Amino acid sequence: MTAAPTVEPAGTPTASTAPRPSVRRRRGGGRLLPLATTVGILVVAELVLRSGVLGSEFPAVSSVVAALITEVSNAAFWDRLYQTVQSWLIGFSLAAIIALPLGLLLASTRFLFRSTRLIIDFLRPIPPLAILPLAVLLLGSGTSMKVWLVAFSAVWPMLFQTIYGAHDVDGVARDTARSYGLGRAQIYRHVVIPGALPYIATGVRLAATIALVVTIATELIVGSAGLGYRINQVRYGGDMTTMYALILVAGLLGWLSTAASRALEKRLLFWHPSQRQAGGGQ
Amino acid sequence: MMLEVTNLAKSYGDVPAIADLTFGVAAQEFVCIVGPSGCGKTTLLKCLSGLLEPSRGTAVLDGTTVDGPPETLALVFQEYSRSLLPWKTVLDNVLLPLRAKGLDKAEQRRLAMESLAEVGLADFTHAYPWQLSGGMQQRVAIARALAYQPKVLLMDEPFASVDAQTRAELEDLILKVRRHFGITVVLVTHDIDEAVYLADRVVVLTKRPTKVAEVIDIDLPDDRDQVTTRESPEFAHLRGQVARLIVGAQPGDADTTNVGVAS
Numbered sequence: 001m002t003a004a005p006t007v008e009p010a011g012t013p014t015a016s017t018a019p020r021p022s023v024r025r026r027r028g029g030g031r032l033l034p035l036a037t038t039v040g041i042l043v044v045a046e047l048v049l050r051s052g053v054l055g056s057e058f059p060a061v062s063s064v065v066a067a068l069i070t071e072v073s074n075a076a077f078w079d080r081l082y083q084t085v086q087s088w089l090i091g092f093s094l095a096a097i098i099a100l101p102l103g104l105l106l107a108s109t110r111f112l113f114r115s116t117r118l119i120i121d122f123l124r125p126i127p128p129l130a131i132l133p134l135a136v137l138l139l140g141s142g143t144s145m146k147v148w149l150v151a152f153s154a155v156w157p158m159l160f161q162t163i164y165g166a167h168d169v170d171g172v173a174r175d176t177a178r179s180y181g182l183g184r185a186q187i188y189r190h191v192v193i194p195g196a197l198p199y200i201a202t203g204v205r206l207a208a209t210i211a212l213v214v215t216i217a218t219e220l221i222v223g224s225a226g227l228g229y230r231i232n233q234v235r236y237g238g239d240m241t242t243m244y245a246l247i248l249v250a251g252l253l254g255w256l257s258t259a260a261s262r263a264l265e266k267r268l269l270f271w272h273p274s275q276r277q278a279g280g281g282q
Numbered sequence: 283m284m285l286e287v288t289n290l291a292k293s294y295g296d297v298p299a300i301a302d303l304t305f306g307v308a309a310q311e312f313v314c315i316v317g318p319s320g321c322g323k324t325t326l327l328k329c330l331s332g333l334l335e336p337s338r339g340t341a342v343l344d345g346t347t348v349d350g351p352p353e354t355l356a357l358v359f360q361e362y363s364r365s366l367l368p369w370k371t372v373l374d375n376v377l378l379p380l381r382a383k384g385l386d387k388a389e390q391r392r393l394a395m396e397s398l399a400e401v402g403l404a405d406f407t408h409a410y411p412w413q414l415s416g417g418m419q420q421r422v423a424i425a426r427a428l429a430y431q432p433k434v435l436l437m438d439e440p441f442a443s444v445d446a447q448t449r450a451e452l453e454d455l456i457l458k459v460r461r462h463f464g465i466t467v468v469l470v471t472h473d474i475d476e477a478v479y480l481a482d483r484v485v486v487l488t489k490r491p492t493k494v495a496e497v498i499d500i501d502l503p504d505d506r507d508q509v510t511t512r513e514s515p516e517f518a519h520l521r522g523q524v525a526r527l528i529v530g531a532q533p534g535d536a537d538t539t540n541v542g543v544a545s
Contacts, residue, residue: 172364179331179357180379180430190378194369271368271410
């Protein structure tokens with residue numbers, strides 16, 4: 001708590017701009033290590049698969065990469081990718097637009113929170129894919145069904161994290177704002193929402209991943225246009241190598257989503273203990 | 283009287299925290315409130331600052347009964363790291379309470395800069411609280427309170443979380459600020475030495491359910507010094523007087539020494 005007073009992370013206006021090579025080198029190493037491990041595993045996989053001990057169902061890494069290159073040079077691939085990403089993002093955004101304000105609203109009064117708790121606790125554990133038949137019945141097997149199902153699945157983590165976050169805002173910070181005569185709206189804007197942000201960010205990251213899973217699963221099961229449908233299609237055609245290539249694409253989408261959330265968290269939560277750089281204060 | 287507390291009582295459900303408190307604080311006076319641990323000091327401050335509604339009795343601040351956070355009062359908490367907002371810079375933290383006051387931007391900024399200069403932090407406006415030491419963070423909290431231009435400064439064990447040396451510095455800072463602004467200060471502490479060193483009068487409280495055990499005038503000279511004041515025989519005598527009251531404070535035997543309690 002009583003650490004050196006003037007040690008400040010780079011990026012703040014008053015911070016000294018002296019470079020900190022030790023930190024930078026460590027960070028460089030942090031990026032190199034996982035990369036080296038990944039390459040190593042891929043090389044081992046390639047050798048094992050080429051040796052043929054696992055049988056022919058598992059194509060070699062190099063064949064998968066080759067299939068991927070063939071697949072992405074096809075215009076239809078980009079169309080399917082677009083279909084998947086579009087449903088994913090629209091469904092996710094819809095969920096965010098519903099969950100974040102609703103979460104703040106439900107957290108704002110005890111009455112609302114308690115009166116809605118039972119119904120929310122009941123709806124939440126329903127696996128989104130369990131209501132897939134209902135969704136198809138009501139909305140058909142097209143994009144809008146996919147989008148709503150994705151939204152349904154993504155709404156819960158964001159809703160709950162927002163409520164928990166708003167409830168967990170420091171009582172002292174809230175009392176301070178109140179004692180200075182700030183109104184409800186001002187307290188929400190300056191204290192509650194930023195205070196809940198670490199929780200909300202976690203909810204957003206979880207929701208984005210779940211939304212992607214549900215998007216692709218829906219395409220696989222119902223056959224709505226997208227990557228998932230294509231995975232099933234090449235499997236029926238017996239083209240295992242392309243199937244793996246497409247699975248790889250789905251994995252990349254998930255990785256991108258997590259990387260984007262983490263980058264956003266780093267920007268928005270620079271003040272949070274989990275994001276503060278080494279040497280910054282407490 | 284700047285602050286008049288009359289028969290104030292607060293219970294949480296059936297559990298009485300404050301039984302009956304009556305005392306007054308004159309304008310520009312420095313009053314310290316001391317009492318045994320868990321005697322409801324924080325409850326009292328919350329009642330005075332309008333964050334809690336008393337179960338009985340009233341607190342009248344500058345002629346107005348407190349029934350919500352008053353505009354003439356600023357509160358400084360012990361937990362500076364929780365009361366300052368980590369996502370706001372030092373300057374934005376100080377500006378925060380001014381948003382509710384309806385001042386124009388330039389005036390808000392002037393007040394904030396002035397009070398930061400007063401506590402010696404003019405060069406740290408763009409730092410974040412968590413980049414500062416504990417003592418500096420509490421200075422920010424004090425600057426924020428001063429920028430609000432209160433008539434009464436309420437402080438809840440403000441120096442309990444910093445080391446001894448920083449504590450002495452902050453004590454002298456608050457004495458300086460009080461002289462400079464002609465502000466009324468009510469400071470709650472469990473530290474008897476601190477109470478005697480800072481105060482014009484010390485209100486000694488009993489254990490729960492809390493009453494006033496005694497009010498002691500501290501007739502030490504006005505310009506106090508960490509070394510000479512604390513080594514004077516008068517200081518030791520007053521200190522002993524307060525300490526005896528706190529050690530002997532029992533809920534039962536408070537009635538005989540109570541000030542201003544009916545029956």
